[in-house]
Each structure stands twice: as structure tokens, then as C-alpha cells.
Amino acid sequence: MTRGLTIGEFAEITHLSVRTLRRYHESGLLEPDRVDPVSGYRYYTAAQIPQAQVIHRLRELDVPLAVVRQILATSDADARAGLVAGHLRRLEDELDRTRAAVVSLRRLLSPAVPPEVVLRTEPPRLVAAVAGVVGHDEVLTWYADAMAELDEAVAGHERLGPPGGQYDNALFRDGRGPVLVYRSVADPPERGRVRPVELPGVELAAVVHHGSHDDIDVTYGRLGAWVVDHALAVDGPVHETYLVTPADTPDRTAWRTELAWPVFRLNPSPNRPTPNR
CATH class of the missing domain: 1.10.1660.10 (Multidrug-efflux Transporter Regulator; Chain: A; Domain 2)
Incomplete structure (x- = not known):
């Protein structure tokens, strides 16, 4: 031996x-x-x-x-590779979350720039939409599936504007809530989960977020602070309009997302300015 x-x-x-x-x-x-x-x-x-x-x-x-x-x-090479690849995907997801947190933290620690908020009236309109009740950690997957189904359903229909979504406050407050994504098209079809939905008219406080969604929470926070500072109250779900998306360009810096909250005026305060209409 x-x-x-x-x-x-x-x-x-x-x-x-x-x-x-x-x-x-x-x-x-x-x-x-x-x-x-x-x-x-x-x-x-x-x-x-x-x-x-x-x-x-x-x-x-x-x-x-x-x-x-x-x-x-495991003696099977493919099975071993699959186990390793699964863990690497989890690592990549963790790295994405870390990168997003760093981006948000940098913005939060930098001098705050007042957001360019506009108050506008959105008229009622008929859209093609997919609605559901979704958990907060499921939103991205649900959104991707819903938009793919929407795009297939509205193929050949005249586009009347960029796609958008509405996210109920319960989604953020309770971790689960109603979600709706839509495309503005002529003659919205009914197919699968896609239904014609009439979005009601609403007063919005809106701001455009530039770049990826890694630090979109910072823009939301600054919009919320602006709403409070101008004696307004939120009255409905978050509205997002996807002006420039990854489908339009791979350049993350070029992406544009309008964030908006339905608002109404509280009792005016003498110390607070009146927003320009």
C-alpha cells in the first residue's frame, strides 16, 4: 500500500x-x-x-x-453543468440587485435636483389591456408575458401612443395588488387575456425618468416629495408610460419612462406655491 x-x-x-x-x-x-x-x-x-x-x-x-x-x-456532465449554470444565474441576479442598489444610493447621496414635474389632464381613452393581481416579486415576469401577449394581439392595429401600465398602491403597500398593462391602438381587440379597457380621465402629476429602472425608486421618491410639497394627494394607482424602451434601443441611457400619480388638491396652504398648469 x-x-x-x-x-x-x-x-x-x-x-x-x-x-x-x-x-x-x-x-x-x-x-x-x-x-x-x-x-x-x-x-x-x-x-x-x-x-x-x-x-x-x-x-x-x-x-x-x-x-x-x-x-x-452527479456523473452526467450535462446535469452538472445545469446545476452550476443555475447557481450562476442566481449570482447574476444578485449582482443585478447589488448594482441597482448602488446606483440608487449614489443618486440619493448626490445633491437633489428638483424634478421637472408637470400637471396635466389625461382624457378617457380605450386601450387594449391585460389585467391581473400580481405579487411584487412577480411583476417583471408578469409584465414581460403580458406585453408579449399584447404585442401579438395588436399586430396590424394602428398604434396611437406608447405602451403603459397602472400599478395599484396595494402592490407596494402589501406586496400584492392589481396590475394593468396596455397598448393604445385603434379598435382594441379581444383575444386571450387581452381585452378592450376604457381608462378614465384623470389629473396627473408626471415626471420623466431617464435611463434604466435601477434607480427608478429615487425618481418616484422625488415625485412623491413634490406632490406633498405642492399640497396634492395621490388618488389612484401609479401610472407608467414607456416612452423609450429596450425594444427601441439597447442603450440604457436612452430609455425614458414617464412616472405619474393621479392627484387632487388638498386645502391650499399659504406657504406652498401653486403649481403651473
Whole structure:
């Protein structure tokens, strides 16, 4: 029987610490080839070097222990690749959330620029729409599916304006609420989930958000502060109008989204200015 590699020698070859190798052993990720029953010394083989390095790389990517075990126990290369790819997608989602938080924080910490808010009247109009009750964490997926269905349903219909959406305040307050997305087209069709819907006339306080939605919450916050400062109250769901979208250009800096709240005037305060109409 060959002596094998001591844990120290194995650590030097794999560039993993003895402490890390012991932890891998205790967690069942990497069993030594043998353990001396008298001394308790651990011995490894050269064939275990790649496995140790694979485990190390997976843990560097914060792959959970249970998933690491699945990957090591799976002999099918495609299945292993699928497990790794699934975790990488979760990492990418986390990176997106981190990037969005950093963008928002930078804007919040920079000197506030007064938003260019306009007050306008939106007349009643008939649109092609898809409506549903959606959880806050489901909105993006629901929106993508609904807009794809809308685009298919209104193909060939004359476009009368940009697409939009209305998001009930319960969605943000309670985490779930009514949502409606629409396209303004001539002769709105009825097909699948798509229905003609009449949007009522409304008074809006509106501002245009520039760029991606990573920091759209900051623009919403500044719009809300403006509404309060001008003695107005919110009276209905959030309105979004997608003026320039990823479908129009891949340039994120060129994207434009109008954010608006239905408003009504509170009792006027002598210390507050009257908005220009």
C-alpha cells in the first residue's frame, strides 16, 4: 500500500489550507482516501486533487453545500453543468440587485435636483389591456408575458401612443395588488387575456425618468416629495408610460419612462406655491 499524501502535502499541492481540508472532510465534501486508525492522520491520493480544486472553486462562487454535494455526486456532465449554470444565474441576479442598489444610493447621496414635474389632464381613452393581481416579486415576469401577449394581439392595429401600465398602491403597500398593462391602438381587440379597457380621465402629476429602472425608486421618491410639497394627494394607482424602451434601443441611457400619480388638491396652504398648469 502506498503511503499517500499527508494532509499537509495535499494542502501544498492544492493551495488549500489544512483547516479548509478538514472542514471539507467534516462536511462530507471530500473524504480522505484513508485515515490511519491509530494516529488519525488523513491521507489523500493524487486523483483527489482535481476534486478538491473543483470544491474550492464552487465554494468561492458561494455554491451552497447541498448543491456542491449534488454536483459531485452527479456523473452526467450535462446535469452538472445545469446545476452550476443555475447557481450562476442566481449570482447574476444578485449582482443585478447589488448594482441597482448602488446606483440608487449614489443618486440619493448626490445633491437633489428638483424634478421637472408637470400637471396635466389625461382624457378617457380605450386601450387594449391585460389585467391581473400580481405579487411584487412577480411583476417583471408578469409584465414581460403580458406585453408579449399584447404585442401579438395588436399586430396590424394602428398604434396611437406608447405602451403603459397602472400599478395599484396595494402592490407596494402589501406586496400584492392589481396590475394593468396596455397598448393604445385603434379598435382594441379581444383575444386571450387581452381585452378592450376604457381608462378614465384623470389629473396627473408626471415626471420623466431617464435611463434604466435601477434607480427608478429615487425618481418616484422625488415625485412623491413634490406632490406633498405642492399640497396634492395621490388618488389612484401609479401610472407608467414607456416612452423609450429596450425594444427601441439597447442603450440604457436612452430609455425614458414617464412616472405619474393621479392627484387632487388638498386645502391650499399659504406657504406652498401653486403649481403651473
